[in-house]
Amino acid sequence: MSSEWPLWEVFIRGQHGLNHRHVGSLHAPDAEMAINNARDVYTRRNEGVSIWVVRSSDIVASAPSEKGPLFEPSNSKVYRHPTFFDIPDEVGHM
Amino acid sequence: MYAQMVKTDAPRVKSLDEMDPQERAFQERIDAGQKIEPKEWMPEGYRKTLIRQISQHAHSEIVGQLPEGNWITRAPTLERKAILLAKVQDEAGHGLYLYCAAETLGISRDEMYEQLHSGKAKYSSIFNYPTLSWADIGAIGWLVDGAAIMNQVPLQRCSYGPYSRAMIRICKEESFHQRQGFDILMKMVKGTSAQKALAQDALNRWWWPSLMMFGPSDDASVHSAQSMAWKIKQNSNDELRQKFVDQTVPQAEYLGLTIPDADLRWNEAKGGYDFGEPDWNEFFEVIAGNGPCNAERLGARRQAWEDGAWFRDALTAHAEKAARRAQPVAAE
Numbered sequence: 001m002s003s004e005w006p007l008w009e010v011f012i013r014g015q016h017g018l019n020h021r022h023v024g025s026l027h028a029p030d031a032e033m034a035i036n037n038a039r040d041v042y043t044r045r046n047e048g049v050s051i052w053v054v055r056s057s058d059i060v061a062s063a064p065s066e067k068g069p070l071f072e073p074s075n076s077k078v079y080r081h082p083t084f085f086d087i088p089d090e091v092g093h094m
Numbered sequence: 095m096y097a098q099m100v101k102t103d104a105p106r107v108k109s110l111d112e113m114d115p116q117e118r119a120f121q122e123r124i125d126a127g128q129k130i131e132p133k134e135w136m137p138e139g140y141r142k143t144l145i146r147q148i149s150q151h152a153h154s155e156i157v158g159q160l161p162e163g164n165w166i167t168r169a170p171t172l173e174r175k176a177i178l179l180a181k182v183q184d185e186a187g188h189g190l191y192l193y194c195a196a197e198t199l200g201i202s203r204d205e206m207y208e209q210l211h212s213g214k215a216k217y218s219s220i221f222n223y224p225t226l227s228w229a230d231i232g233a234i235g236w237l238v239d240g241a242a243i244m245n246q247v248p249l250q251r252c253s254y255g256p257y258s259r260a261m262i263r264i265c266k267e268e269s270f271h272q273r274q275g276f277d278i279l280m281k282m283v284k285g286t287s288a289q290k291a292l293a294q295d296a297l298n299r300w301w302w303p304s305l306m307m308f309g310p311s312d313d314a315s316v317h318s319a320q321s322m323a324w325k326i327k328q329n330s331n332d333e334l335r336q337k338f339v340d341q342t343v344p345q346a347e348y349l350g351l352t353i354p355d356a357d358l359r360w361n362e363a364k365g366g367y368d369f370g371e372p373d374w375n376e377f378f379e380v381i382a383g384n385g386p387c388n389a390e391r392l393g394a395r396r397q398a399w400e401d402g403a404w405f406r407d408a409l410t411a412h413a414e415k416a417a418r419r420a421q422p423v424a425a426e
Contacts, residue, residue, distance in 0.1 A: 024194055
């Protein structure tokens, strides 16, 4: 036999109620082992309160070559940022 | 270092004008301090150099467990044993972070293991020395992990995203390793004269191999120059070695131990220590596989891999069987 175990991406939710965050990947034969291994590899110092694992092959990613067409449209829409608007000092905090 | 003398395939470093537009755009991104991510275009030499360096670094973490593993069952107290276990487990974790980073460049885990086990891939020269007494565990943490930190801190800024992120995780954990080593020696030098003598003996044996970890002077190396242009490497070997000596000498003084170098003296003009030259013949012998423990280390590593084969296969078989039986289950 000797086929390589599949690759899993590991996401951990930290102590402070933030989103699960990608921390790295690992090999494991199945989901249960992936969670166990993720515990040992990525939370040795109490870094998390919850773990997600996803088979790397199930992740669909945007292509680096598409970066232009994908993200360009938002470049011209600076009015989406609050700093685009000048509010006079007299108005106070807004 | 943990990766020593990594080759780049470059006959010399090209200037921007000599590069085709794609390569030039790549180099300009690096010059601008941008990170390169796995699926983006990169020159073949950059990819291969990173694979060599990251896999060598990963192999070093994995083989690096062996000299310390020697003392897990012989640690002087239960607390020391628990601490050493945690440290060795960290080394395994560091190896895993790094293997994953290397895999993003298109080499498989099994290929890397194969290269290690066949002797084709190298690991750091330092792990081919024996751990003869408990004081050696102190010296390894203090000196070997200290030298590793010197090298790994700048690697956090490496141009390749996954390597840089792995180094950030590793550096967070590495300081524990150095401190636990220093703590062992602090205890020993306050002990009996026999214990203090063991500490001195450990320093005598580990000092020069630790300096060799940085590799020979690479000021004239084209590989080093290319790695620096790609921001895979940030400092020259001599620069890092000097920093290490300057940092470590006062620590040895604090311990009341003598660094085994007759040429060691403070140089006011350069604001650092002058020190002797390591025995580079010894270094090249160890790298070539002729160090005191090369055969033992690689043998232990191979045996662990072979002895674990039935277990890996069993887990795979179990996973396949379970997958065949599985009913669709709703996610939480």
